[in-house]
Amino acid sequence: MTVNGLAGSSCRLVLIQLKTLLAGAVLSILALAVHPAKADIVRIAVGEWPPYxxxxDxxxxxxxxxxxxxxxxEGLTVEYGFFPWKRALLEAQSGRWQASAGWGKTAEREPFFHFCDAVLVEREQFFYSSDRPVNAQNVQDLSGLSLGALDGAALGEDLDKLVTAxxxxxxxxxxLADLFKMLDVGRVDVVMGNGEVAADALADAFSPEETARFKxxxxxxxxxDYRxxxxxxxxxxxxxCTRFNQGLRKLRDTGEYDRLLWPERDGEGQSQASPS
Known part of the structure; x- marks a missing residue:
């Protein structure tokens, strides 16, 4: 075969290869159109706070x-990572994890986070042991006492003033289980915690008879408000945040919010989320 013949064969071979590559690319594009890419993942750092x-679980x-x-x-998939709560907050703050959940809105946190609509609105309660009764009618009456609180948890404006002073x-x-153990032996006078979480912690750490001591x-x-x-x-x-808020509103509208958050109430509970 002549040099020109070899060159012609090489050109035809290159053209065939190019056509094959182009056909493969077109098929790949069509496949993506038929089978959309996997939903985006939102990585959320949280800590132990049962039952929430x-x-x-x-x-x-x-x-x-x-x-x-x-x-x-809203077309997003959540991936949870569990850490001590204080570290969970730092992981989200740095952006290594995109978000965290279950936090109140405070002036200290606002420079670092976008706050989505509240998922839950509840009252943090103050617990004491009946072996060492505490008489208080407001937060200011806790002055002079020792308080147990979760790592990273905000205390609120009134308690912050007592701490500063x-x-x-x-x-x-x-x-909370560890905090109640401190309360049980007198290392703190009161423990601050969510009522639902406290009930779960007490059931895990104490017998029913022992639990009855805590008021x-x-x-x-x-x-x-927990966001x-x-x-x-x-x-x-x-x-x-915008997409989450849209999804949360859909959950409220359908009643699925209550079924997911309060399964023991069999759909009869009233939504305690912020109306915003």
Whole structure:
């Protein structure tokens, strides 16, 4: 075969290869059109806070289910990571994880996070042991006492004033169960915690007879709204909040919010989420 013949054969071979590559590219594009790309993933750092968040629970807890479903309705898939609460906040703040959940809105956190609509609005209660009764009608009456609180948890404006004035001593632990153990032996005078979470913690750490020793102050509480917070260190933070809020509204409208958050009430519970 001549040199010209070899060159012609090479050109034809190159053209065939190019046609094959182009055909493959077209088929790939068509396949993507028929089979959309996997939904975007939202990575959320949280901690143990049963029944709302728990790594050992199906769906990771009732609050976790609400958040995952709200994002799912907007085409997003949630991936949870469990950490000590203080670290969960830092992971989200840095943007290593896009978001965290179950946090109240405070002036200290606002520079670092976008705050989505509240998933839950409840009162933080103050618990004491009947072996060492506490008489208080308001937060100011807690002056001079020692308080147990969760790591990373905000205390509220009134308690912050007592802390600043050195009128109350705060001890932190990573779980309410550990705080109640401190209360049981007199290492703290009162423990601050969510009522649902406290009931779960007491049931895990104490017998029913022992649990009966712990009481809550009837007139002293702090109202908190618990939100999904999204890092300001990621580009899509504000958009993620908008999409979550849209999904959450859909859950409320259909009644699925109550079924997910309060399964023991069999759909009869009243939504305690913020109306906003």
């Amino acid at each position: 968040f728990s790594e050992s 199906e769906g990771y807890g009732t609050y976790a289910k609400v958040v995952a479903k709200a994002f799912e309705l 050195d009128q109350i001593t705060v001890y932190r632990q990573s779980s 809550s102050l009837e007139n002293v509480n702090v109202l908190w 999904v917070i999204v890092s300001r260190n990621i580009e899509s933070g504000e958009e993620l």
